[in-house]
Amino acid sequence: MTEAELEAYMDASAAVLGIAIAPEWRDAVRANLALSLRMAATVAAFPLEDEAEPAPVFTP
């Protein structure tokens, strides 16, 4: 993802979420988002079976 794409994703997400990002927060939010997405890519790169169960168990 390019910087411009990240920027656009951040702005669109903020609109969807209804969160107003002040101009002076933008750089820090973008940096944190980039880091979170890198973490997400690291996790997603790990191959798992379709049948793999997630961790949380709900007991009715």
Add this chain to the structure above:
Amino acid sequence: MSDTAWMTASEIAAAVAAKKVSARAVVEAALARIADRNPVLNAFTDITAARALARADEVDAGRGSGPLAGVPFAVKNLFDVEGLPTRAGSAINRERAPAARDAALVRRLEEAGAILVGALNMGEYAYDFTGENRHDGPSRNPHDTTRMSGGSSGGSGSAVAGGLVPLALGSDTNGSIRVPASLCGLFGLKPTFGRLPRTGSFPFVSSLDHLGPLARSVGDLALSYDAMQGPDEEDPMCADRPSVPVLPGLEQGIAGLRIARAGGYFRTNLMPESAAAVEKVAAALGVAREVELPEAARARAAAFLITTTEAAALHLERLRARAGDFDPDVRDRLIAGAMVPAAMVGRAQKFRRWYRDAVLRLFGEVDAILAPATPSSAPLLGQKTFVLDGVELPVRANLGIFTQPISFIGLPVVAVPVAGALPVAVQVITAPWREDVALRIARHLEATGVALAQRPA
């Protein structure tokens, strides 16, 4: 009784039970120390003096005696304390109604005779490893007050290492008990996920939140832990398992235990003092074997992801309405967390079970695993980066690199402090529900002088 500041909870309880000292005298001494030292340490945000003295008089009158009779303690300010708004390190939560009753663990400790003397500073909403706080100022490290206490249970570390109280409760989602235990040189217990009820505590990440004690001796961890165990229907994550008291077996030693150290991921990104602490503990335990926690770096990434997204969901309404009232360091991460695609979080939860299964297989071969608790001893307050393996990295996120892959799958851990110019701790990690084994090893290290909660100069 001339020096109550460094007495353990066990010693205080024994002295009170033997009527060598009154609970009132113990509490008055603790309140005097807090008045004297807290202006520097900034560990306490609330001091419950009237309540504590009234409670002390009850104990002295023979009501409410128990194994912790007369022991002053304090709790991270995300625990409900009747009559106080549960601020959880935030400005926003100060507008909440005062708590109607104490948190479950506060009630359990007081039922055992302990006496709450106040609530403790913490990183905002527990999303922190530094102990710094924009609203209340940082809690300070008693070994060097220009340094971090560690977070997010920073006030808990500062209060116990500073000799203000012998026992404090903290919470640990990714390392928030173990990091301050390491930086402040204390014993800390993060029990198995689901072991202690979180009822009446302000949440951070429901699927990762743990509560536990910090103390200056292993005996005090065991004593308080035994008083706090047991199911609680009000916390759906609390396990429906009977208590397994650890105190009776604490002195069993390490004979027959198979102990290994964690390799790979846990051998990198270490400052010399942290590497030396692991070496010292491993040598003292005669550890020759090394095991690899598979995919530990990915586990840390998955814990990071679940944390940032669940926390964002918790705080979403506040981020919409009043983001400017958050601590900026917390706010910017929460906003970013809200933007992570849900499909990626689902992957993290699936990976969590894979990793759990893989690590649990190791416990078929070993009973305990040693790992560093933090990459370094306490950084300076305000320090933003440190250099690990030649790479400059943010302090705030990276103090927890060794704790995150462990709490991610809820394993019990005792943080064991090693003394030095500045202390630093080692994690003793065991299989789920085997707090007894981790505490036995910690006690052995304490009894042989390898582990020590050193008194600040």
